[in-house]
Amino acid sequence: MSTTEALADTTEQRPAPPPAERIDLAAEYREAGVADVLERLDNELVGLAPVKQRVREIAALLLVDRVRQRVGLATEPPSLHMCFTGNPGTGKTTLALRMAEVLHRLGYVRKGHVVSVTRDDLVGQFIGHTAPKTKDVLKRAMGGVLFIDEAYYLYRPENEKDYGQEAIEILLQVMENQRDDLVVILAGYADRMERFFASNPGMKSRIAHHVDFPDYDNDELVQIAERMLADWNYRFDEGGQEAFEEYLVLRRRQPHFANARSVRNALDRMRLRQALRLFNAGEQTISVDALQTLTAADVRSSRHFADTAGHAKP
Amino acid sequence: MRITQGTFSFLPDLTDAQIAAQIEYCLRNEWAVAIEYTDDAHPRNTYWNMWGNPMFDLQDAAGAMMELNECRAHNPEHYIRINAFDSTKGWETVRLSFIVNRPSVEPGFRLVRREGAGRTLHYTLESYAVNRQPEGARYG
Numbered sequence: 001m002s003t004t005e006a007l008a009d010t011t012e013q014r015p016a017p018p019p020a021e022r023i024d025l026a027a028e029y030r031e032a033g034v035a036d037v038l039e040r041l042d043n044e045l046v047g048l049a050p051v052k053q054r055v056r057e058i059a060a061l062l063l064v065d066r067v068r069q070r071v072g073l074a075t076e077p078p079s080l081h082m083c084f085t086g087n088p089g090t091g092k093t094t095l096a097l098r099m100a101e102v103l104h105r106l107g108y109v110r111k112g113h114v115v116s117v118t119r120d121d122l123v124g125q126f127i128g129h130t131a132p133k134t135k136d137v138l139k140r141a142m143g144g145v146l147f148i149d150e151a152y153y154l155y156r157p158e159n160e161k162d163y164g165q166e167a168i169e170i171l172l173q174v175m176e177n178q179r180d181d182l183v184v185i186l187a188g189y190a191d192r193m194e195r196f197f198a199s200n201p202g203m204k205s206r207i208a209h210h211v212d213f214p215d216y217d218n219d220e221l222v223q224i225a226e227r228m229l230a231d232w233n234y235r236f237d238e239g240g241q242e243a244f245e246e247y248l249v250l251r252r253r254q255p256h257f258a259n260a261r262s263v264r265n266a267l268d269r270m271r272l273r274q275a276l277r278l279f280n281a282g283e284q285t286i287s288v289d290a291l292q293t294l295t296a297a298d299v300r301s302s303r304h305f306a307d308t309a310g311h312a313k314p
Numbered sequence: 315m316r317i318t319q320g321t322f323s324f325l326p327d328l329t330d331a332q333i334a335a336q337i338e339y340c341l342r343n344e345w346a347v348a349i350e351y352t353d354d355a356h357p358r359n360t361y362w363n364m365w366g367n368p369m370f371d372l373q374d375a376a377g378a379m380m381e382l383n384e385c386r387a388h389n390p391e392h393y394i395r396i397n398a399f400d401s402t403k404g405w406e407t408v409r410l411s412f413i414v415n416r417p418s419v420e421p422g423f424r425l426v427r428r429e430g431a432g433r434t435l436h437y438t439l440e441s442y443a444v445n446r447q448p449e450g451a452r453y454g
Contacts (some may be wrong), residue, residue, distance in 0.1 A: 111373045132366075143374025179381070181376035 023067055032066075033105045034041055034059050040310030043096050046227070047220035054211050055099065062106045072250040079208035080108060080183045081175055083151075085190040086213025092187045093149070095211075099185065109183055111143035119153040130163040134170045134218030142181050151186035152196035168200060175206045216259050218248045218279040225263050229294070234271065250304040268304070273298040315422025317355050320395055330379065333396070334413050337375035340398040345409055346370045347378045348399065349385050351392045353452045354444050356423075364381040368399065382414060391417045391453040417453035421446075 029035055038059060042052060059275065080103065084092040097114055104112025117137055124130040137146070148154075170257040175184050179218050186193070187201075190212065197204035222245060229235055236244060251262060258265075274294050277288055322328060328336070336337055340347055347369045350362035366383040378396075385394055394415035397408050421442035428436040443452040 113373050135380075136367075139369060139377030140371050140373065142372065142380070144375035178380070181374070287400065 005056070010229075012099050015180065023071070024300055025063070025067070028063060028067055032063060032107075034063065034102055037098060037101050037105060041095075045094065046223045048091055048095075048213060049214050051091070051095065051211055051213055055095070055102070056082055058099075059102055059106070062103070062108060063089055066088070066106060079179060079206070081179070081207050082183070082185045082209040082211060083193060083207045084185060084187040084213060085193050087215055087257075087259060089261035089263075090213035091217065091260065092213055093147070093158050095143065095213075096147045096185050096187065100183075103145065103183060109144050113141075113144035115144065116147045116149065117143040119164065122171075123154065123162075123164045125146075127163075130166045131170060135165045138170070138174055140181065142178075143307050145183045145185055147185045147187065150188045152188050152192040155199055157199065168203065172202050172206060209298060218245065218252070221248055221259070221263050225261050225267060228264060228267055232267075232271075234267075234274075234292055234294055237293050237295050240299055242293045243296040243299035247299055247302055247304065250302075256306065269302070270294050270298045315420055317393065317413065317420060319355065319357065319411075319413065321410055322351070323352065323382065323413060327361065327416070328414060333382070334379055336374040336410070337378045340396075340410060341372055342377065343409070345397075345398040345400050347372065348397045349378070349381055349394065351385055351389045351394045351415075353392050353417075353449060354441065355393045356444070360398060362393075362395065365394075367397055370379070377442070386415055389415075393417065417443075419453065 010035045037137070038056060041055065047050070062078065062080075082099070084095065086092055086143075093116070096116075100109065100112050100114045115137065122130070122134045123136055124133050142165065154168050156162040156164055171184065173184060178210075186207065222241075225244065226236070248263075251257060251266065256262075271294070277295075277297060278290060316323075318324060331411070335348055348367075351363040351365055352359065352362040366381055369381070372378060376383045382396070392415065393413055395413045396410055398410040400409040402408060421437040423441050427442050428438070430436055446452065
């Protein structure tokens, strides 16, 4: 009797709030903290305007869906699995990390961590080896995002002893049945991913969002280079800047151009040349400014300039 | 007769949500989670069968619940328990162990009395289910 009375008192002390007829989306936006993540995304990623727009669309969809769920309108949780396509060095991995944070802020993944894997982490080498491997990865990724880089390598039709198909089937099952627990992001080059999806229609139909990453243009790559150099406490002088812009034009024509990754590699080599130049100069003392500055000489020592000069001679 | 081994045994059976919450607690403490099952739950039988490998490095209880549901599907009439192992120096032992699945009927144990020299009595327990059937066919 006393218990019943206590329960009744509790119920009376918490009357149900009157149903809200109007919802403040801006307040929801601030409360979820997504604005911070998106702002950092805008600031830290150079270019990629279509990608940022797409992320905002996805964030808006998820935010509105969350509100609908709370007022009882939603019927089914939205599918969140994604596919990032684009050439190497265009920021796919970076965005996967940001996306995990967005999903976590909006409440769609409980922990918000990212488990990054490739084919080797999912596919075994002998019969019976694949399923435990794939399941182990899935268990670690539960509550967060599973990022599968170069996902097309899971499917190798030319090899009859390949076990990738088994990993794909397990992934499909979990993507469908446990979409509340895990978000899968596939990443890879656009043409190969297209072939992969053509061979695995089940996988394509479970991917709700296809995000394409455009190549950077030269201005954007210069910005990226300047940011990297600032992080490393280096900078270009005027001649170096000009030479680097010329370098980008030449480098883009070479095979295996990898956008930001090629820029990073080029800057590493320029640092190496700068160090060698300072060392070989033979001066007794070097200014701090000299230690920080990359000059035209450091840039123009590149093989690509030599190739051009060679072509020009005949 | 209800087996009362492990934590929470005197409470009503845990719901899946409660089991998941306990596993979350284990993961927050960085304990490894393992699943074991048996059809011989004698108090002195400490070696249950392992289901898969112990799970390290999980972030969320969903992974462990996935394995538990698979174990239940394969062993619906077995006892199943969750063990949480703490590897830190000074402990290196199971920190939490609780039963998460029980046979639908638990016949329980018989107290066996063996008379020794000089009218001494030796007592021991014998499971009705174990005596009745071989391994794998004891419950249900």
